[in-house]
Amino acid sequence: MVKLSKRLLTIANIVPEGARLADIGSDHALLPTYLVQQGRVPFAVAGEVNKGPKEAAERQVRDAGLTGRIEVRLGNGLAVLQPGEIDAVSIAGMGGALIASILDAGQEKLQSVQTLILQPNVGEDLVRRWLRQHGWHLAAETILEEDGKIYEVLTAVRMEAEHRSDVPLYAERTVEETTLRLTEETLLRMGPYLIREPKDAWFRKWEYELDKLDMIRKQLERSTSESADDKRAELEVEKNRIREVLTCLRKDRP
Template structure:
């Protein structure tokens, strides 16, 4: 059986067993091949826009003897999918903004009809993905953060839910951060950015990711210190405030905090 990277294995583990899965931006079709080989998915669709990866995916499915159950298709985003063909859609390895563009285009075209589960791994811009899910009736049921080869990745699993508005209102309620109710909107924004499940069940990896982000921001502030222009001073103040807010959130979520779920 194909061996996956830690990142791809984390995605695979969140696909509900028995789900017909469409992997969008499949590259070499590593995930679809693994899902079918392991018996987790009875069939899969591997979608890829660019010719090189599309050919590589076709070769991978054929080499594994799975061409009959893995359909490799070339096209843009969810355009490769027909309504009702998949139970789960996985998208990984791209920015959150692009990912939401793909999801939205697919939604408007009816390509998400029949899809009940999304497993998403944005490289950056996770906030955009979380906001899209909330806006369109998806409930974030699970998220995890991992480190691999010096990079941090977040994997999000969401399900389509008729009660998503109620579930999401509770999920993004920042009361557990012990902040004043008058500042609720501010801290809710940080839940979208840092992850509501991740903050409720904090891990050392989560803290490592955001300590690294603080370090980046501090270096930017240090570089700006030599400029006396009003714009530079304003931007420096913004970055300092961002650093302070990240530190406040992390202080509210120590890694030894008992799980609230």
């Protein structure tokens, strides 16, 4: 029986029971193998863009005795799929820009898909923006920490009648009992669900982000160009926005 990391197990628990899953960039087909072994999904496709990872995934599937129930395919993103054969897609461990580009390039392969489970390593806001612009409702967000790294898992479903628009999800609002005004941009960047009930891992993520912005600012201080001055000013605005959110939400915690 395959054992999953905390990150992959979090994703596995989100996959709808009985779904036909495509796991893009499958990392030894660990997630599909686990889900089929558990009886959670009847069939899965493991997609890999390079020959070496594809062969490793094939060995995993063969050793687990799941040939025929998991198909390992070589191809770029959703190009490995046939229209109509999959209900759910998972894409994990890539940058948000790459995930968005994979989804964008493979839109015709998503016609039968009802659930997207996406775990960007960076650029989560780019994924949220793509979902919002292409008729997908952000249904849930999860944040977790494992081996010193923090991951966000975004779950999206097709925009049905009750979700004609994600406008309410990203509507500007004031946090109760504070003066903090959450803008649409802040919600897209920091997560509309995560910001509603922030966990310790979420606070740590944004403290790390502040540290990164400080490092960039110090590098920019070595330059005297006008563009560097503009960039430093932008960084200060961003840092102040993040600090304000963290400070107010810490006060708001029970």
